[in-house]
Amino acid sequence: MRLLTIGAFAREASLTPRALRLYDESGLLAPAAVDPDSGYRFYEPAQVERARLIAGLRRIGMPLPEIKTVAALPPASVAAAVNAYWQAETARSETRARQVALLLSDLSRGDTTMSEITIRYATRCATGSVRETNQDAAFASADVLAVADGGGGPAGAAASAAAVAALSGTPSLATLAATIDEVDRAWRGKAITTLTAIVRKGTQLALVHIGDTRAYLLRNGELSQLTHDHTWVQQEVDHGKLALAEAAAHPQRALLVRALGGGPQPVEADLALRTALPGDRYLLCSDGLSAIVDRLSLHETLTAVPDPDTAAQRLLDLALEAGAPDNIACVVADFVLA
Structure with missing residues (x-):
């Protein structure tokens, strides 16, 4: 043969x-x-x-x-096995969605005091030095922080703007998952966008994440990355097939495995619940910043520059100084006692 x-x-x-x-x-x-x-x-x-x-x-x-x-399995049995698997997955997903909705609803009712902690914030969004158009979007308010990075051609800019706009109306924590689902359905087959956002209710924060935009937290001098990139190279790192150093320089490092509008099936967003503490500083950014400015420089800037507006501008300047081959979007937000 x-x-x-x-x-x-x-x-x-x-x-x-x-x-x-x-x-x-x-x-x-x-x-x-x-x-x-x-x-x-x-x-x-x-x-x-x-x-x-x-x-x-x-x-x-x-x-x-x-x-x-x-x-x-014999060919005649494969279809039944796949159907059984998918029914079980659907049931697990629906159960998880109900549990999350109930938890978020409880949190929304249980923490309505907003006077103790306030937010000071700043945003920056720039085309960069290489790209001809800007497909990133950034938004900040007293209740919502968000960055998005569109892709899939000219419609990418509209997709990222739509994702941010859907959250700018301050959805409740209980309806956050439904809002994300609506954006995913609206752009499926048209364009894709990543999204990382924080929605606030009192001291309770819901962090939603899809793609390779990122959220960082500076707390007590320590900088932590709160999100996990939904990229092919990150999967390879997770499976031990690529080293971190290889992933950072890999030609396919921007290849997404999860994005809003990115597939025939509904996307599953990462959702985490956090508690805001006075003195916390959050950075949300697109990969136009995180892939170009190293973590040490991010840490030094966020630690040394006390004003959010000045810090956001300094981060943008660092990306531009490094060549800014991609669009750049970032939000810097400080949680302080009112």
């Missing part, structure tokens, strides 16, 4: 050699033969169907152990 090289097999299966190596290492799809000297992998044409099935199961988020079980 004729064997296909890994490159030829990858093209036939509409996959990448890297994905095939992962399938092999995970025990999902072993090559038909391996050259003992070079270690080069070869596949049988009949393995294409299994490769495509594994790829499809990964796209719907099925864990690797379950993929191994489903891929080993």
Whole structure:
């Protein structure tokens, strides 16, 4: 039987050699033969169907152990297994959504005192030195802090503006998830945008995050990154396949795996609840800042510059001094006693 090289097999299966190596290492799809000297992998044409099935199961988020079980089933049983998996996932998602809504509703009722802590804030949003248009957006008020980074062509600017505008009306904590869902549906198939935002009710904060925009907290002199990038390189780092230094310089470091408007299925946003403390300083920013200005410089600026407006301008200046190859958006917000 004729064997296909890994490159030829990858093209036939509409996959990448890297994905095939992962399938092999995970025990999902072993090559038909391996050259003992070079270690080069070869596949049988009949393995294409299994490769495509594994790829499809990964796209719907099925864990690797379950993929191994489903891929080993007779063809007539695969559809039923996938349907059962998706029904269980849908039920878990609906249960989680109800639990979050109830929790947020309780928090909204339980903390309505806004006079003890106030917010001083500043925003900056610039095209940068290379891009011709600006697809970033930034917004700040006493109740909402938000940055968004649009993509997908000219409509990206409109998508990021829409995401920020949806929150600028100060949604309640209980309706925050529904607001995000509405933006996702409105832009699905048109453009994508990332979003990182904080919605405040008294001292209670809801942090919502999708994509590679970021939120940082400076508290007691320590700078913490509160969000986790939804990017391909971050996934590779999480799986131990890329070092942090490699990820920072990787040509695909901006490749998103999660964004508003980015897929046929509803996007799942990261949602965290926090408590505001006097003296906290938050930085929300697009990757036009975080990917260009190193963490030490962010820390030094946020620590040394007491005024939010001056700090935001200094961060923008640092990005411009570094070449500003991307759009830049940031919000600096201080929580202080009234």
